[in-house]
Amino acid sequence: VFAEGLAPRVGQQQLANVHQEFGRGTFAMYITGPWQLGEFANRMPPELKDAWATAPMPGPRGDSSGVSMAGGSSLVMFRGSRHPREAWQLLEYLSLPATQVRFYQISGNLPPTYAAWQDTVLSRNTRAMAFRTQLDRLLPLPAVPEWEQVATKVIEYQERVVRGGMTVAQAVVAMDADVDRLLEKRRWMAVRAAGAGKP
Secondary structure: OOOOOOOOOOOHHHOOOHHHHHHHOOOOOOOOOHHHHHHHHHHOOHHHOOOOOOOOOOEOOEHHHOOEEOOOOOOOOOOOOOOHHHHHHHHHHHHOHHHHHHHHHHHOOOOOOHHHHHOHHHHOOHHHHHHHHHHOOEEOOOOOOOHHHHHHHHHHHHHHHHOOOOOHHHHHHHHHHHHHHHHHHHHHHHHHHHHHOOO
């Protein structure tokens, strides 16, 4: 894509406004999450209001093999809550499909429960439905505190390859070494914890 000039060789930080640049045609696609639906709807030029769409992630074995990382927010009630009954009632209310549909209408946040997706507000929204399809193809984020640092390294090396500063093979080797250093302490802690249980 970059070698053929179909996308600019610019880094993520060089695009001041992705919505504006997308509207200008600086790039033809943008991988993002459902939180951007409202932003694109509001920020696209009027003449392009209906000229964009969403799609599930493609994958190496066809359209249905593309996966995403699960993300979002969680509802939590603290063990030491002074009002556990009321807190639980709030959690129950926020978990109702009708409440989640209304929350989507207000905030643009997509509902996590499948039942909410049956509502026509969502089921008739083709842009939102691409994300509903993707819900069936999620993987959890790696359960290590260093994940954000690892993700930053992935972006860093992707940009180096895109700009022609490294080959894919060089980037993979360098990124592997960097991530190995990031996770070194985690491995040390795991070995110590495993050894602590021995007599």
